[in-house]
Amino acid sequence: MTMTTTAPPPPGSADVIDCADLVRIYRGEGVEVQALQGLTLRVGEGDIVAMVGASGSGKSTLLGILSGLDRPSAGRATVAGYDLTALSSKQRLAYRRGAVGFVWQQTERNLLPYLTARENVELPMLLAGRRDRTRRADELLKLLDVQAHTDRRPAQLSGGEQQRVAIAVALANGPQVLLADEPTGELDEAMSAEVLEAIRSVNERLGVTALIVTHDPAVSEHVRRTVQIRDGRTSTEVLRDADRTGAETFTVIDAVGRLQLPSDYVHRLGLRELVRLTLEDDHVRVHPDRGGAHPAAGEKR
Numbered sequence: 655m656t657m658t659t660t661a662p663p664p665p666g667s668a669d670v671i672d673c674a675d676l677v678r679i680y681r682g683e684g685v686e687v688q689a690l691q692g693l694t695l696r697v698g699e700g701d702i703v704a705m706v707g708a709s710g711s712g713k714s715t716l717l718g719i720l721s722g723l724d725r726p727s728a729g730r731a732t733v734a735g736y737d738l739t740a741l742s743s744k745q746r747l748a749y750r751r752g753a754v755g756f757v758w759q760q761t762e763r764n765l766l767p768y769l770t771a772r773e774n775v776e777l778p779m780l781l782a783g784r785r786d787r788t789r790r791a792d793e794l795l796k797l798l799d800v801q802a803h804t805d806r807r808p809a810q811l812s813g814g815e816q817q818r819v820a821i822a823v824a825l826a827n828g829p830q831v832l833l834a835d836e837p838t839g840e841l842d843e844a845m846s847a848e849v850l851e852a853i854r855s856v857n858e859r860l861g862v863t864a865l866i867v868t869h870d871p872a873v874s875e876h877v878r879r880t881v882q883i884r885d886g887r888t889s890t891e892v893l894r895d896a897d898r899t900g901a902e903t904f905t906v907i908d909a910v911g912r913l914q915l916p917s918d919y920v921h922r923l924g925l926r927e928l929v930r931l932t933l934e935d936d937h938v939r940v941h942p943d944r945g946g947a948h949p950a951a952g953e954k955r
């Protein structure tokens with residue numbers, strides 16, 4: 655196995671999402687849970703990233719912080735120029751209203767049931783005091799290919815159509831960042847693909863930076879970069895080619911040189927306890943130590 659140990663540079667000029675050493679501790683009656691344990695994540699302007707992790711890995715905790723609703727116990731979190739560790743209530747409102755857009759798993763959290771699709775998209779603009787709301791709402795609904803349904807209420811739309819309207823709502827005030835929490839969690843495979851492609855399309859066409867948080871590994875097929883979250887930390891990353899046919903895997907190396915291997919590599923090669931390292935000119939090889947810990951008893955090289 656050959657490994658590259660430097661994280662990939664983000665494609666944009668600057669990091670729109672910049673989290674470093676994030677810690678979030680929940681304290682209950684005598685119990686302490688470290689939901690984030692020094693998480694670092696940088697997302698460049700215009701990038702689209704999936705963050706994938708098992709239940710309990712810290713995804714919702716991270717989104718709570720990125721959405722401005724929760725604060726980390728320690729570490730740095732800057733999104734679209736806002737320092738999320740020190741937001742005043744006025745800044746929080748400005749941040750949530752204009753700098754980021756949200757798409758949640760549950761439709762009822764995204765759309766008001768008694769408003770039409772167009773009225774739902776107009777609402778955030780109304781709250782922000784924007785003019786020209788109807789024109790912009792219709793443009794966004796067209797971009798998301800739901801222009802035929804502008805006068806329908808959410809209950810008259812399919813799950814996939816509801817989520818596409820929700821993306822239009824999230825983009826109404828022209829945010830720099832789109833955060834999506836399990837946006838396909840309640841959809842079947844075909845509708846999920848449709849919604850993920852819609853996010854990809856607004857990322858490409860409007861340049862909005864997108865972070866999709868999910869437990870569904872299939873989401874990674876729709877994005878350039880997938881970051882794994884494990885035990886409250888980012889671990890390995892997969893970067894796909896622009897045409898999404900080939901992929902390269904990366905892993906984060908921390909300040910003291912620790913790195914985490916993807917679990918499928920570990921299982922496939924039966925890597926356990928001690929592994930053998932070989933330092934080459936420009937890379938490091940990792941071998942299973944089949945003969946035991948003593949180098950002399952190891953496999954022939």
Ligand SMILES: Nc1ncnc2c1ncn2[C@@H]1O[C@H](COP(=O)(O)OP(=O)(O)OP(=O)(O)O)[C@@H](O)[C@H]1O
Pocket residue numbers: 680681682687688689707708709710711712713714715716869
């Ligand atoms: N309010 C809370 N109080 C105490 N512990 C919490 C709280 N919220 C989350 N946790 C714990 O923090 C850890 C991370 O939880 P989190 O909800 O962020 O994970 P997740 O990856 O979003 O999981 P899921 O996919 O199931 O939603 C878990 O061990 C969870 O039990």
